[in-house]
Amino acid sequence: MILIAGPCVIESQEQLEIIATDLKKYHKSEQIDFYFKASFDKANRTSLDSYRGPGLEKGLEMLAKIKEDFGYKILTDVHESYQVPRVAEVADVIQIPAFLCRQTDLLVAAAKTKKIVNIKKGQFMHPEDMKYSVLKVLKTRGIETADYESSKKAGIWLTERGTTFGYRxxxxxxxxxxxxxxxAPVIFDATHAVQMPGGAGGKSSGNKEFxxxxxxxxxxxxxxxxxxxxxxxxxxxxxxxxxxxxPSELEAIVEDIFKIKTVLEEKK
Structure with missing residues (x-):
């Protein structure tokens, strides 16, 4: 099972190290393919006054240290095409943000690297239409048809976070x-799925109980x-x-996920 975990945004090196330490068990698990996630820039914050992160160079330097110290594979997102080659020097997975899932130049730039490309489904997209975003990556890599096995082999994931109707x-x-x-292989983004965009007066809120x-x-x-x-x-x-x-809440959720997976496997 693929597991992506880590903070929304890089706040400090100390913050990354504390969280990375708490996630060691997943990296060591033979049942889990673990990726440490953090953003160097949150370019789509609700308000201009919201914290965005340390930026490209400083952020990648901090993620590279986590990679070196903990041996983790790294996932981070990009917002502009020029960032992709630099990010590919550190990240194992290049993530395309949900709002940018149709941006052709960004998808093509990510496809030209040898990295896994994780495309987050736009909150405004019909799930079937995500096939065309996948095809942009596949065709750039010389593959003409989109199916599960082709995308898996080519290193393309899709991540679901829900659909918005404009009411926070x-x-x-x-x-x-x-x-x-x-x-394509599908990742479920459980924490963004409970987000309430703009629900806290100039910033997003959420319902983590779900x-x-x-x-x-x-x-x-x-x-x-x-x-x-x-x-x-x-x-x-x-x-x-x-x-x-x-981390403790995550541990309980992961335990439940594996219990469900075990039941499903026993029924096959």
């Missing part, structure tokens, strides 16, 4: 996990992995605090 809420339609898995039940539901439907933004103290986090989970 996201709704997860579990059918989208099945639909998108026809043409992270665990939605995760269990996605595990029952069947996905290739999970995405959890994680912080030792979400109440003090500089981005996405209301929807992030603590």
């Amino acid at each position: 809420n996201l709704v997860v339609d579990m059918r989208s996990l099945v639909i998108m898995r026809e043409f 992270v665990a039940p939605l995760s269990r539901a996605a595990a029952a439907v069947g996905v290739d992995g999970f995405f959890f933004e994680t912080h030792y103290d979400p109440t003090c986090a500089l981005s996405d605090g209301p929807n992030m989970v603590t």
